Amino acid sequence: GEDVEQSLFLSVREGDSSVINCTYTDSSSTYLYWYKQEPGAGLQLLTYIFSNMDMKQDQRLTVLLNKKDKHLSLRIADTQTGDSAIYFCAFMDTGRRALTFGSGTRLQVQP
Amino acid sequence: EAGVAQSPRYKIIEKRQSVAFWCNPISGHATLYWYQQILGQGPKLLIQFQNNGVVDDSQLPKDRFSAERLKGVDSTLKIQPAKLEDSAVYLCASSLRKGATTEAFFGQGTRLTVV
Numbered sequence: 001g002e003d004v005e006q007s008l009f010l011s012v013r014e015g016d017s018s019v020i021n022c023t024y025t026d027s028s029s030t031y032l033y034w035y036k037q038e039p040g041a042g043l044q045l046l047t048y049i050f051s052n053m054d055m056k057q058d059q060r061l062t063v064l065l066n067k068k069d070k071h072l073s074l075r076i077a078d079t080q081t082g083d084s085a086i087y088f089c090a091f092m093d094t095g096r097r098a099l100t101f102g103s104g105t106r107l108q109v110q111p
Numbered sequence: 112e113a114g115v116a117q118s119p120r121y122k123i124i125e126k127r128q129s130v131a132f133w134c135n136p137i138s139g140h141a142t143l144y145w146y147q148q149i150l151g152q153g154p155k156l157l158i159q160f161q162n163n164g165v166v167d168d169s170q171l172p173k174d175r176f177s178a179e180r181l182k183g184v185d186s187t188l189k190i191q192p193a194k195l196e197d198s199a200v201y202l203c204a205s206s207l208r209k210g211a212t213t214e215a216f217f218g219q220g221t222r223l224t225v226v
Contacts, residue, residue: 004153041219042202042217043154044217090153097166098159099144099215100156101154104151
């Protein structure tokens with residue numbers, strides 16, 4: 001099964017860029033995802049990348065995929081206080097056809 | 112478009128009691144998932160339905176957890192009897208078809224506290 005690791009916490013100042021990292025073990029996933037979870041809320045899909053891509057940009061979000069190192073990252077440009085949340089990387093378990101999540105990175109944005 | 116609805120939002124019970132959670136997926140979504148999210152961890156899949164059939168329940172503690180999806184629409188997840196370690200947020204998600212996780216939508220979850 002998939003083993004996914006994320007750092008627990010990241011603190012940045014408003015206006016700076018944030019980079020949230022994720023490492024994984026199973027390279028068979030077709031899709032790799034980033035989800036956002038705000039307090040008391042469900043999971044919101046932010047963006048995803050196909051495994052045959054290296055990079056995807058979506059407004060302030062940039063996803064980088066390094067398949068050789070099994071490393072996925074999410075960069076948030078011009079980070080705002082509203083970006084404060086927990087961010088999860090997730091992979092589709094190709095055997096079970098369901099999402100496997102990392103443990104989450106709590107992003108704190110200081111004004 | 113209405114989202115995934117879950118109820119109740121919060122539940123506090125004593126250990127050894129039973130509890131049930133309800134989920135109404137997005138209309139037309141064939142696949143329904145129940146996830147358990149323990150504080151400080153990522154969500155873990157408990158069970159996956161395709162219409163009214165179980166696709167994967169390998170992670171469901173079947174001695175105490177049960178789930179059903181009658182008529183392939185609403186679903187209920189039950190815990191009987193509850194243990195302290197069952198304290199978690201239970202998230203329901205739905206997607207249009209099996210494996211189409213780019214289209215998976217999550218409800219707000221039910222926060223269960225077992226005391």
